Amino acid sequence: MYPNLYYAFKDLFGIEIPVFKLLQTFGFFVAIAFLAGAYVLTNELKRREKLGWLKGVPETIITGKPVTAGEVLFHGVLGFILGFKILGLALDWAEASQDLQSYMLSAKGSVLGGLLLGGILAYSKFRTGKKQEKATPKEETVIVMPHQRVPDIIVMAAVAGLLGAKIFHNLENWNDFSQDPIGSLLSFSGLTFYGGLIVAAVVIIRYAVRKGINVWQLIDSSAPALMLAYAIGRMGCHFSGDGDWGIYNSSYVTDAAGKVVPADPTRFQQMVQASQQFFSRQYASIEHIPHAPFPKPAGLSFLPDWFFAYGYPHNVINEGVQMAGCTGKYCSVLPVAVYPTALYEIIACLILFGILYAVRKRVTVPGVVFGIYLIFNGLERFFVEKIRVNTKYDIFGFHPTQAEIISSLMVIGGAGLIWYCRKINKAAKPAV
Structure with missing residues (x-):
């Protein structure tokens, strides 16, 4: 196993790069998962835009506005944090290299480095803003296509997904949370995929409605991307050995x-x-x-x-x-x-991604592709739960896990969604 990329490079290539101790294997694969998901989602949105299934929305922007004090302050604070740690790391390398992760999360650093880099970034933002500033700011109307909003969608998915994954994990492990609530909330370990999926879905759908994006087309476009991102994320679980394994x-x-x-x-x-x-x-x-x-x-x-x-x-x-x-x-x-249940999920989800990617052009009823995704994801997770270690609930004599409950609802919901979408699509077609 490779807790971080330092161990991976040392084992695979015989190269020791101490700074790679900062790059956790799980976090690395999560980042790759988001990038891969964004790539697939962007391409699918572009395809649907060309077919006329998705339309752009006009938005008014103002160019030439003066830079605000808040923008300068933000860049100054960001620069201070980076400089505080970077120069501190260089000056205290002998100590910090023993445990880079703990050092980066500590209050240790260089105030001088923070002030220098903070000042540079703040001044740079101020000068850039002055160059772009105009005597009279101008309003312009531009057409924003759905695929251009993918960066915003990915950021919202990351933040909402992390919060949701934390909340659902702590609900699933309530005894551990009640004993140390602060530690449980701030810990980098302990994430529940379905919690992240549910919370992120709610946030992104609300965003899509607000921005005039066709929700049915958006969720269909996201189905292959979600399956691929999940498979890559599970690589992080497996190769780091994060405890997400079976019995x-x-x-x-x-x-x-x-x-x-x-x-x-x-x-x-x-x-x-x-x-x-x-x-x-x-x-x-x-x-x-x-x-x-x-x-x-x-x-x-x-x-x-x-x-x-x-x-x-x-x-x-x-x-x-x-x-x-x-x-x-x-x-x-x-x-x-x-x-090694994470390994099984990697293989299963890559195969399911291939199926979803193949059928996405053949299925034209809006919402059906996402319904298929829900069924696939629910079935895959339901069966792997049979050999996974998880907290179980006692419900009327049954002892399901949280994931089994949610995965069952996903299968039922996916089947119901397919039926509903096909029904309203048929009803929308004019009689011949």
């Missing part, structure tokens, strides 16, 4: 070096007993460890063992037991291998 596959254990090895029931129990201190922190008793044996089928012998069970050595959350001969910050491995 234990008791047909495999991991050795001291972190390698997955086959195990019979006796070997599994021996490993559990040997790692009792670790398991006792996770479960009330070792008899309640969630596991299901599934050895590699003979017909799939060409696949590696880690496809069926993985110990996530060097995982970013330091979950597991100490690895032999390992020193440093990330030296943990799971004693019993788990199902």
Whole structure:
């Protein structure tokens, strides 16, 4: 596993670049997911604009306005923060390089560096504004096409998605949240995809209505982009080892070096007993460890063992037991291998993205493509939940997870949306 890009470059290319410790693997893939989603969404919106399904909206802009004090102040504050950390990092490199992430989140830095860069950015903004300023500001009317609003949509999706993912995660893990609410809210770990999807969807749909964008065409355009972004985001989960994995596959254990090895029931129990201190922190008793044996089928012998069970050595959350001969910050491995559910979701969602991308030109009824996306996403997540570790609810004798509840509603909602869209489209067609 690669907690950050420093470890990835060191392992893959034999290159040590200490500053890459700042670039978390999960965050890197999330950024790539947003960029890939924005690219696919932009192209699909352009295609629908050419077909006349989406129209531009006239907007009035004012050019030549004088720069405001608020704009200058914002750039000054931004420059101060960057200069404070950058120069501080250079001056305290010996100490900061030991744990760059902690240093960047601390109050340590250089006030001189902050004042210098803050002053430069503030003055630069002031001078640029003066050059663009006109004696009489001029109003102009321009046509803004839907694809030109993608940057705004992506920023709103990122902010609203992060908030929603945090809120839903803390609702799902209420006991942990109640014990440390501030720490839970500020922690970089603990995100629930469906929470982010729901909150971001509400925010973006409201924005689309306000800007005169056809919501049905927008959601259809976003369906392939969402599936691709989710697949890439899951790469971040898998390659960083962020804890988003499945239950234990008791047909495999991991050795001291972190390698997955086959195990019979006796070997599994021996490993559990040997790692009792670790398991006792996770479960009330070792008899309640969630596991299901599934050895590699003979017909799939060409696949590696880690496809069926993985110990996530060097995982970013330091979950597991100490690895032999390992020193440093990330030296943990799971004693019993788990199902790499993030890997399964990567494969499934890339295939589903391909299907959605292929059918997007054949399905012309507005809203149906997004309905298909809801069904695909709901089914994929519902079945993977069967081997994932998640908090379960007690509802009338049933014990579903939050994701199972939402994914079931997504399948039902997707089917209902397809039926509704086809019905109103048929009703809108004039009788021959």
